[in-house]
Amino acid sequence: xxxxxxLTVRGLxxxxxxxxxxxxxxxxxxxxxxxxxxxxxxxxxxxLLRSLSGMLPLTAGRITLDGEDLRGVPxxxxxxxxxxxxxxxxxxxxxxTVDENLRLGGLWRRDRADAARALDEVYQLFEPLARRxxxxxxxxxxxxxxxxxxxxxxxxxxxxxxxxxxSLGLAPRVVAQIMALLRQLRDGTGLTVLLVEQNVRSALxxxxxxxxxxLGRVVATAPAARLRDDEDLRHAYLGF
Ligand code: ATP
Numbered sequence: 618x619x620x621x622x623x624l625t626v627r628g629l630x631x632x633x634x635x636x637x638x639x640x641x642x643x644x645x646x647x648x649x650x651x652x653x654x655x656x657x658x659x660x661x662x663x664x665l666l667r668s669l670s671g672m673l674p675l676t677a678g679r680i681t682l683d684g685e686d687l688r689g690v691p692x693x694x695x696x697x698x699x700x701x702x703x704x705x706x707x708x709x710x711x712x713x714t715v716d717e718n719l720r721l722g723g724l725w726r727r728d729r730a731d732a733a734r735a736l737d738e739v740y741q742l743f744e745p746l747a748r749r750x751x752x753x754x755x756x757x758x759x760x761x762x763x764x765x766x767x768x769x770x771x772x773x774x775x776x777x778x779x780x781x782x783x784s785l786g787l788a789p790r791v792v793a794q795i796m797a798l799l800r801q802l803r804d805g806t807g808l809t810v811l812l813v814e815q816n817v818r819s820a821l822x823x824x825x826x827x828x829x830x831x832l833g834r835v836v837a838t839a840p841a842a843r844l845r846d847d848e849d850l851r852h853a854y855l856g857f
Contacts, residue, residue: 699776
């Protein structure tokens with residue numbers, strides 16, 4: 618793991634209007650690690666991911682990917698550099714088939730042969746998608762839609778996956794599958810993941826590092842296992 622981190626954030630200030638939502642957020646996502654960002658509703662987790670993926674402009678601060686400054690880089694370029702954002706609500710195109718949705722994830726890639734390989738790999742990884750490749754997005758279950766959103770991001774061979782609430786609305790069994798898959802991707806391909814979750818237990822069970830946010834600030838950063846066991850912190854910020 619690089620000491621500097623693959624993705625680093627320093628003094629990030631961002632929001633939607635005059636008053637910032639994020640206040641001087643610092644974060645380091647080591648290469649090949651899963652970092653979980655947890656915290657109460659409205660803590661600023663989604664806003665953080667939006668800022669990282671270029672959907673929201675920064676008011677102040679610095680974001681680097683592998684040492685390169687990302688400030689002002691257009692969203693499309695961020696994707697090409699390896700940042701993939703799977704937003705909350707997942708953004709699956711309901712009128713397109715599973716196959717068409719997945720191919721969208723690789724449309725921008727020049728290396729067509731590798732895009733095809735990546736597509737095959739996603740079908741191997743998500744067997745339910747392979748069985749439903751001709752079905753339309755709206756015909757899928759919630760868990761399948763989450764797989765599809767994740768799969769579409771993977772077709773682009775990202776270096777860092779920004780994942781917003783993958784467990785939202787899913788049954789515990791499906792959540793466990795998704796978390797196991799993230800671990801498999803990290804261990805098998807060295808994928809780096811920044812995972813935002815309301816489902817704190819699940820997130821900390823799969824993550825290497827945990828980051829606790831409250832009111833737009835990072836209030837704790839620690840190995841995930843330590844956060845899981847820290848009763849004071851859990852009571853103060855995580856509600857269990
Ligand atoms: P949740 O899990 O509920 O989504 P969160 O930690 O992801 O919580 P954010 O969604 O980032 O929190 O919200 C942080 C703050 O920003 C909240 O006060 C919220 O009201 C505000 N906010 C979020 N989206 C917008 C928006 N599009 N316009 C204005 N304010 C927003």
